[in-house]
Amino acid sequence: MIAYSEVSAFTRTPGQGNRAGVVLDASALSEAEMRELAAFLGAPETVFVTRMSAAHTGRSTVRVRYFTPTQEVEFCGHATLALGLMLAQSRLWRGEALELETLAGRVPLQLISEAGVPHQVWMRQQRHEVRPVPTSLRAELAEALGIDARMIHRGLPMAAASTGLWSVFVPLVDPVILDALEPDLDRIALLSGALDVGSIYAYAPMGVNRFAARDFAPALGIPEDPVTGSAGGALMALLAQGGCLPVRAGRACGVIYQGHALGTPGEVEVEVEMRGETVIAVHVGGCAVLEREGVWKREGS
Structure with a gap:
């Protein structure tokens, strides 16, 4: 059984913005299974965490893959935002330095909290x-x-x-x-x-x-x-x-x-x-x- 979340990104209202699937532990999933689960969820993109590690420098690294309902893509902004929220809500990320390893390259994330509650996620995107x-x-x-x-x-x-x-x-x-x-x-x-x-x-x-x-x-x-x-x-x-x-x-x-x-x-x-x-x-x-x-x-x- 694989746990997943469905998250509305770029909004504070469920059902608005853009829906993303988030799988925080996909380490045991094959590529074919990721494709199948992404198609099952039917969100524009689903992000899969395939590995998490905490470096001695205090910077955590999360390796991810993104899939639309039909194919893999190198990067997805709204799914990255959704992932940041779920990492924070699951207390896997408390605002320390965090980087995603994507097929497009490394993407640093920043967490903005209000009164201790995760409020916004910011990402530094790849070279323009x-x-x-x-x-x-x-x-x-x-x-x-x-x-x-x-x-x-x-x-x-x-x-x-x-x-x-x-x-x-x-x-x-x-x-x-x-x-x-x-x-x-x-x-x-x-x-x-x-x-x-x-x-x-x-x-x-x-x-x-x-x-x-x-x-x-x-x-x-x-x-x-x-x-x-x-x-x-x-x-x-x-x-x-x-x-x-x-x-x-x-x-x-x-x-x-x-x-x-x-x-x-x-x-x-x-x-x-x-x-x-x-x-x-x-x-x-x-x-x-x-x-x-x-x-x-x-x-x-």
Whole structure:
């Protein structure tokens, strides 16, 4: 019997934000069993802890793997947030230095508590990377999202970017257009494959450093991801690098609102460290809340 938790990430309200499966002890599970359990839970991603260790330096290390209902992915922001909450609530993490070992690299976590109660988890994401997207694809991306190319914002960056998982970021002129998108998921899956990314992430400005977003990832088995921490970090870094966010004392901060179109609103907080025009670190944080717990019966047990 394998214990699991289902956690709502980037929200304080169960059933909102983005749901993640969390398995704190997957050391005895095979890869095939992880895939089976992830499919059973049906959350956009499930995170599995395959090893925990405490170093003599006082820094704990947790090795993890992430699975969508159909495949393994290198990194997932909202599942990382959910894992941090469950480690804290299970008293396996009391706020000391903690690093996750992921397929994308090492991800340090920070725990914020209020009156001794775990409140927020922050993660330092992987190195920010950017690839250009040909402007000739502007019309094709617009059609895949179900809009006219004139609805794409010309003053904000359209590019592929990653802080652990690649997405193509498509800026729209208004959040109303974002809410009304009728995406062609088959075309989005084909474009994602052609551009070697996990998703097509549409976003629109709501203020100086506030953005609304929707993330379509049919290539990963996720028609629409409710709230996406990895892409949120990559977007804010892309905007900061492009001079589209105010930078004060070497830091640019912002919030992304996602999930409203699915009835599961959530908020992704991002802080980008800058040195001149260069992104040197991306931090993503938010709240999370436990939805339910259960056990999964392994075949033959």
